[in-house]
Amino acid sequence: MREITYAEAVREAMSEEMRRDETVFFMGEDIGVYNGAFGVSKGMIQEFGEERVRETPISETGFMGAGVGAAMMGMRPIVELMFSDFMAVCYDQIINEAAKQRFMLGGAVKVPMVIRTASGGGTGAAAQHSQSLEQMYCHVPGLKVVIPSTPYDAKGLLKSAIRDDNCVIFLEQKLLYRTKGMVPDEDYTIPLGKADVKREGHDLSIITYGRTVQMSLAVADRLAKEGHEIEVVDIRTLSPLDKNAIIASVKKTGKAVVVHEAVEFGGFGGEIVSTIADSEAFYRLDAPIKRVGALFSPIPFNPILEKMVLPGEERIEKAVRGII
Amino acid sequence: MWEVIKMDHSETVLKARQFMERVMEQMMLVNKFEEQVFALFAQGKVHGTTHLGIGEEATGVGSVFALEEQDYIFATHRGHGQVISKGAPIKNVMAEILAKQAGANHGRGGSMHIADVGVNALCIDGVLGQNCPIACGVGLSFKMKKQDDRIVAVFFGDGSMNQGAVHEAMNLAAVWSLPVLFICVNNTYGMSTPLHKVAADTDLTKRGYPFGIRSVQVDGNDVLSVYQTVREAREYIIKEGKPAFVVENTYRTSGHSKSDANQYRTKEEIAEWKAKSPIVRFRKVMLENGFTEAEADAIDERTTKAIEEAAAYAESCPEAAATPEQIEAEAYA
Numbered sequence: 001m002r003e004i005t006y007a008e009a010v011r012e013a014m015s016e017e018m019r020r021d022e023t024v025f026f027m028g029e030d031i032g033v034y035n036g037a038f039g040v041s042k043g044m045i046q047e048f049g050e051e052r053v054r055e056t057p058i059s060e061t062g063f064m065g066a067g068v069g070a071a072m073m074g075m076r077p078i079v080e081l082m083f084s085d086f087m088a089v090c091y092d093q094i095i096n097e098a099a100k101q102r103f104m105l106g107g108a109v110k111v112p113m114v115i116r117t118a119s120g121g122g123t124g125a126a127a128q129h130s131q132s133l134e135q136m137y138c139h140v141p142g143l144k145v146v147i148p149s150t151p152y153d154a155k156g157l158l159k160s161a162i163r164d165d166n167c168v169i170f171l172e173q174k175l176l177y178r179t180k181g182m183v184p185d186e187d188y189t190i191p192l193g194k195a196d197v198k199r200e201g202h203d204l205s206i207i208t209y210g211r212t213v214q215m216s217l218a219v220a221d222r223l224a225k226e227g228h229e230i231e232v233v234d235i236r237t238l239s240p241l242d243k244n245a246i247i248a249s250v251k252k253t254g255k256a257v258v259v260h261e262a263v264e265f266g267g268f269g270g271e272i273v274s275t276i277a278d279s280e281a282f283y284r285l286d287a288p289i290k291r292v293g294a295l296f297s298p299i300p301f302n303p304i305l306e307k308m309v310l311p312g313e314e315r316i317e318k319a320v321r322g323i324i
Numbered sequence: 325m326w327e328v329i330k331m332d333h334s335e336t337v338l339k340a341r342q343f344m345e346r347v348m349e350q351m352m353l354v355n356k357f358e359e360q361v362f363a364l365f366a367q368g369k370v371h372g373t374t375h376l377g378i379g380e381e382a383t384g385v386g387s388v389f390a391l392e393e394q395d396y397i398f399a400t401h402r403g404h405g406q407v408i409s410k411g412a413p414i415k416n417v418m419a420e421i422l423a424k425q426a427g428a429n430h431g432r433g434g435s436m437h438i439a440d441v442g443v444n445a446l447c448i449d450g451v452l453g454q455n456c457p458i459a460c461g462v463g464l465s466f467k468m469k470k471q472d473d474r475i476v477a478v479f480f481g482d483g484s485m486n487q488g489a490v491h492e493a494m495n496l497a498a499v500w501s502l503p504v505l506f507i508c509v510n511n512t513y514g515m516s517t518p519l520h521k522v523a524a525d526t527d528l529t530k531r532g533y534p535f536g537i538r539s540v541q542v543d544g545n546d547v548l549s550v551y552q553t554v555r556e557a558r559e560y561i562i563k564e565g566k567p568a569f570v571v572e573n574t575y576r577t578s579g580h581s582k583s584d585a586n587q588y589r590t591k592e593e594i595a596e597w598k599a600k601s602p603i604v605r606f607r608k609v610m611l612e613n614g615f616t617e618a619e620a621d622a623i624d625e626r627t628t629k630a631i632e633e634a635a636a637y638a639e640s641c642p643e644a645a646a647t648p649e650q651i652e653a654e655a656y657a
Contacts, residue, residue, distance in 0.1 A: 051468065056496075057495055059492035059495065059496060061457055062457045062460065062489070062492030062493055065454065065458045065461060065493065068458050068461055069458035069465070070462070070468075071461070072458070073461070073466075074465065075469075093454065093457065096450075097451075102657060104429060106430035110657040112657070141655045
């Protein structure tokens with residue numbers, strides 16, 4: 001074990017898989033000598049060359065489609081989309097092509113492709129470079145959606161995503177790139193579709209994913225000093241969703257707060273709430289289920305306003321205190 | 325596959341008698357296939373919609389015959405003829421249109437998504453022009469795997485020519501030197517819209533120029549010219565390792581889809597194009613090159629029979645089926 005950053009974990013996962021399997025290749029904008037907009041791919045073009053670390057024109061539809069085609073032919077492309085907001089530019093290739101080829105062809109092809117993209121706010125990048133759009137992909141059968149919250153999870157989940165025979169949307173929150181964590185030296189994977197209880201407790205469950213996992217853990221630590229034992233469930237994979245883990249946690253605690261950075265209204269939290277309400281955990285509930293997400297607003301540029309729109313520890317703590 | 329025919333040399337054409345017969349047979353199969361689908365539609369046996377390419381037979385047949393077995397194609401939403409010319413069994417394609425389990429896509433795709441990976445015919449795309457970037461990915465895979473004996477041909481229409489995806493794909497194919505053949509089947513109307521209303525310059529070959537792509541156009545109702553042009557384009561792609569672009573100018577005499585009331589064109593215009601349809605024209609070429617009327621009629625009869633058999637087979641097949649659990653799992657490998 002050694003401590004590395006989230007960005008390094010992502011890079012290690014890609015590089016190790018590219019060394020292991022020659023069908024894996026990487027493409028995207030400025031991923032070569034520039035190292036990608038967030039420095040994730042540092043050193044990769046030097047190791048793997050321009051053929052397998054393939055820099056693209058600014059043509060998101062073009063190169064996303066090229067990923068779909070290459071994947072159908074047995075390659076395993078990792079396609080980097082510089083900002084997750086740009087998915088709107090190539091929505092067709094993801095929603096109508098990558099997700100549907102296998103189904104429409106009656107099972108005759110596979111699309112083993114990973115779309116890696118930087119998501120989320122907190123960087124002062126304003127409304128078109130800060131969104132959390134994961135729920136839009138969860139609604140589409142044929143895709144898998146992953147959002148890791150730690151370097152350990154990022155590496156293990158990305159390796160599984162690369163080895164998966166389906167199109168996996170892999171969202172990396174920008175503010176997590178420089179966070180550090182312990183990661184094993186040896187090869188390991190984390191299965192997709194498995195939640196992880198990041199902190200055990202019996203008084204209340206916070207169900208969350210991504211960057212708000214760290215915030216929720218901080219809140220749980222604070223409340224522990226007052227004698228409240230909060231459980232923090234990191235769902236890690238949004239689709240397929242580990243419903244059993246959510247239900248089991250809420251059955252134990254009887255209280256749930258659902259947290260994510262994405263806009264609360266219409267967000268994935270609604271699906272988590274439904275999962276609880278539509279299960280035997282409903283009968284164990286001692287309080288209404290609470291949700292914490294971003295305000296129903298585009299992300300503002302001004303740092304004070306941005307902070308106001310995005311969920312933070314204060315709002316999570318307030319929601320928890322409201323029902324505990 | 326087939327020997328290249330020199331159009332200006334009647335002797336060579338004569339030598340290729342067997343080839344001509346095969347071309348005619350395939351064009352008639354495609355034509356009768358579409359007519360049969362239309363008839364089944366009229367009888368209420370076709371669920372959903374379908375896009376027929378009657379009048380465009382020379383584009384699919386001439387182009388696909390110029391390819392090799394190892395080549396891949398992406399057909400258009402009007403692509404029945406392109407896919408069956410690549411070798412997809414007509415009975416499976418017909419069964420797919422009738423939504424049967426035995427269909428090419430097991431009834432999951434229908435007319436708009438027919439594919440047969442066994443003959444390298446990948447999915448027909450219902451979102452126009454979006455197959456072009458995917459074709460670049462297929463070409464990229466050939467390049468990365470060093471499979472330099474094959475190309476991928478992607479069909480799209482004059483309407484799709486204005487899609488950004490097509491231009492992004494052309495640029496990608498050019499800058500990455502991919503073995504992609506872009507084939508624009510210009511059938512005069514995008515649904516109801518004539519080309520001049522949506523393109524200030526209707527010479528579509530010019531769309532290839534800025535990318536440095538070798539671009540040519542051909543009379544898309546002359547099957548041998550289509551064959552020759554695509555054959556040359558294929559040879560260029562293999563030799564140079566670069567993409568190419570062919571515009572095939574033709575006319576769709578059938579409606580856009582079942583909802584088409586032909587409000588945008590006159591009966592006279594349709595009649596005029598029917599008289600110069602690829603099959604009418606090629607029959608004349610055959611007769612001028614030693615075929616008898618009886619021989620030409622025999623092709624007509626045997627293709628009619630083949631289509632009738634395919635339709636009867638398709639109608640006899642059971643409906644596509646799955647449990648709710650199975651259908652939810654099918655989108656995933």
